[in-house]
Amino acid sequence: MIKALIFDLDDTLYYEMEYVLGSFKEVAHYLGNKYIKDSEVLYFRMEQILEESGRGKIFNIICEENGFKEDINDLVDIYRSSVPELELYEDSREVLNWAREHGYNLGIITDGSSKVQWNKIRALGIEKSVDKIIVTDDLGIEFWKPHKRSYLEMVEHFKISEDECVYIGDNPGKDFIGAKEIGMKTVRLLREKGDHIKVFFDEKYEADLNITNLLELRNLLENNQL
Known part of the structure; x- marks a missing residue:
């Protein structure tokens, strides 16, 4: 579960x-x-x-x-x-609210310059929507994804097993390798826009399944298909 x-x-x-x-x-x-x-x-x-x-x-x-x-x-x-105006995708906001109401633990793991990523997080106003945020740059550049450390820290923080977590990302070059190695379930989000929507690798790098919006994730969870 x-x-x-x-x-x-x-x-x-x-x-x-x-x-x-x-x-x-x-x-x-x-x-x-x-x-x-x-x-x-x-x-x-x-x-x-x-x-x-x-x-x-x-x-x-x-x-x-x-x-x-x-x-x-x-x-x-x-x-x-810079802290420009940013907005969550509508389905992101909807699914985060739904997940909170249904008792899921919520986390974010993100790569990039610590200053930049925290500015994005503040601009999005997302800190109150999730339980834990890991900016991997705060751990050290050697711990950026696909390193396993951030995924393991999430599991330890929530005090649950690896197979009780699902990681949702968009970049097969780094998002899913570490998560899969420790036993997390993985979902790739293929939106209409983004740097990685046309990038596909072999099975080692790809997620367990693909979706095109987060409402599909909600449906999978509601029907116990993850």
Whole structure:
């Protein structure tokens, strides 16, 4: 019997690109004010670079194109300190409320810069909706998923067995390996949007089953199919 639902955060409970774009706006606003440039133009250029080249060198390219004399680390810090407006997916909110009402233990395990992830958590207002949150960066980068430590800490925190937990995530490259190794059940959420929706690996990496929204998870739990 499942007693705990453990969730990934980014692109599982909310659309992570909302954070990225909101943080770009903070950087664009800073640069626009400092160099008397149109911050909207800078922001839209950042969006364009993101679509063309990915996230790696966006601030470098913006500075090179405009002749901005900036320490890129300072811009990264502005990005990481940003707390843009974020919203949970509607089905996330609904299922978290349902799970709380039905006595499930609720947790989140998320990778990424500790400052960034906690800013996201605060922006989403999700701390009161779950019992335990583990930002793996707080443990050390060597304990980011797929390392087993965060999954084991959840089991220990809730004082239940591994097979009484289900981990729900979106990224087969890291979300399910550690969970499966310790005996957790795993569910992959394939939403319409997200960085990993077109990524598929072999059985070792994939979850036990796939769903397209969290209402399906609720139905599975209600019918004792997990």
